[in-house]
Amino acid sequence: MAMAKTIRYGEPTPLVWRGSEHVMVVEGGVDLLSAVVMGTRRTVIGLPGARNWSEADAWITSLSGKHVLLATDDDEAGNSGAHDLQAVLKGLATTRRYQHRAGCKDLNDQLRLESGIK
Numbered sequence: 001m002a003m004a005k006t007i008r009y010g011e012p013t014p015l016v017w018r019g020s021e022h023v024m025v026v027e028g029g030v031d032l033l034s035a036v037v038m039g040t041r042r043t044v045i046g047l048p049g050a051r052n053w054s055e056a057d058a059w060i061t062s063l064s065g066k067h068v069l070l071a072t073d074d075d076e077a078g079n080s081g082a083h084d085l086q087a088v089l090k091g092l093a094t095t096r097r098y099q100h101r102a103g104c105k106d107l108n109d110q111l112r113l114e115s116g117i118k
Contacts, residue, residue, distance in 0.1 A: 014059060015046035024069045024098070025085065026107060027078060034107040035071070038114075042069065050081025055088050063093045071098035073106045 015029050017036055024042040026032050032046030047053060050072045053060065068089060072078035086095045104110040112118070 013057075014048065014053070016059075017044040017046075019043040022067045022069070023063060023093075024071050025082075026071045027073050027081075031071070031073075031107040034111040038107065038111055047072070047081075050077045051084060053085070060085075060088060061092075063089060066093045068093045068095045069098050070095060071100075071107060074100045075105055078106075 015032055017032055019040065019042045022042045024035055024040060024044045026035060026044060026046050027050050028048065029046050032044045035042070035044045045059065070082040070085060072082045072085075082097055086097070089095050100106065101110050101113065104113060
């Protein structure tokens with residue numbers, strides 16, 4: 001089980017940016033804000049780690065009937081977390097995995113590349 005990667009006290013709950021009925025799941029607040037800056041109209045859920053959630057979490061059941069784009073990091077932890085979340089959401093929501101741009105591990109890398117920031 002992954003460690004909590006957040007500065008909050010208590011239950012490690014995700015950060016949420018309200019958008020539409022379509023949802024994007026990312027790792028952390030920086031990627032959540034990167035998605036917003038990149039112009040997403042989706043609701044964005046920023047997990048405090050790719051596998052820092054439980055099947056019993058209320059936010060998971062709130063995804064019932066929604067279209068969920070899994071945009072966790074393109075690394076071992078992010079891919080594993082996306083795979084596990086996709087299995088939990090099977091039959092509950094429609095899911096697909098976000099394909100990061102070549103050379104980008106996460107949405108912040110993509111934002112920086114597209115903005116010319118090094």
